[in-house]
Amino acid sequence: MSPALSQARGVCFDFNGVLVDDERHHCRSLIETLARHRLSLDTATYYRDYLGYDDAGCFRHAWAAAGRSLDPDELEALIDQKGARYRELLASDLTLVPGSVRFVRELVARNIRLAVVSAARRWEIEHVLGLAGIRECFVGVVAAEDVVHTKPHPEGYRRGLDLLELPAECCVVVEDSIPGARAGQGAGMRVAMVTTSHSRDDLLQAAPDVIWNDFVGRSPEELPWNPT
Numbered sequence: 001m002s003p004a005l006s007q008a009r010g011v012c013f014d015f016n017g018v019l020v021d022d023e024r025h026h027c028r029s030l031i032e033t034l035a036r037h038r039l040s041l042d043t044a045t046y047y048r049d050y051l052g053y054d055d056a057g058c059f060r061h062a063w064a065a066a067g068r069s070l071d072p073d074e075l076e077a078l079i080d081q082k083g084a085r086y087r088e089l090l091a092s093d094l095t096l097v098p099g100s101v102r103f104v105r106e107l108v109a110r111n112i113r114l115a116v117v118s119a120a121r122r123w124e125i126e127h128v129l130g131l132a133g134i135r136e137c138f139v140g141v142v143a144a145e146d147v148v149h150t151k152p153h154p155e156g157y158r159r160g161l162d163l164l165e166l167p168a169e170c171c172v173v174v175e176d177s178i179p180g181a182r183a184g185q186g187a188g189m190r191v192a193m194v195t196t197s198h199s200r201d202d203l204l205q206a207a208p209d210v211i212w213n214d215f216v217g218r219s220p221e222e223l224p225w226n227p228t
Contacts, residue, residue, distance in 0.1 A: 099215030154186030
């Protein structure tokens with residue numbers, strides 16, 4: 001093992017756009033659900049303004065932007081409608097981020113502890129990790145249901161550190177969104193980003209420690225670990 005990985009280490013992975021390449025499904029299912037309620041959203045606006053929020057946050061943002069009120073029962077119904085459409089899209093097209101499964105398994109082989117910290121719902125995360133055959137690689141999952149404050153608030157990543165049972169200086173976040181990167185930084189971790197949802201130039205706004213296209217050809221030693 002290289003000197004950089006000679007002590008206990010951990011990685012908190014975001015999920016959508018980092019392990020599974022499904023942001024297009026979330027975008028389409030949100031757009032279609034909003035259209036059913038006479039609200040319009042285009043793809044560019046989704047990636048600019050909605051990426052990184054959980055479903056509840058997306059709908060609250062859309063209703064507020066339209067000057068409409070949204071009661072809790074209506075919100076739950078909207079989340080269910082979007083979730084049903086997302087499941088249909090995922091069933092017809094499940095695509096993992098290139099190299100992600102191999103990279104996860106290489107981390108585990110080096111005794112690096114892993115957690116998922118995501119604004120996705122738990123059923124979604126567990127379902128995809130199971131299909132990919134890597135659920136056992138993660139010590140735990142922090143899902144949308146587990147936090148009060150979503151990204152860019154660092155609550156989720158702080159909970160991820162609790163799962164890893166490691167200090168922030170020994171861990172790295174892997175993200176694809178600017179709010180996610182800021183959440184990881186707010187929790188005290190270094191951040192690696194992949195360009196699955198934004199261009200490299202856009203990601204530079206978040207000042208991550210490294211930017212990769214995906215995980216193909218990458219090794220655990222290339223993550224931006226704090227020096228020992």
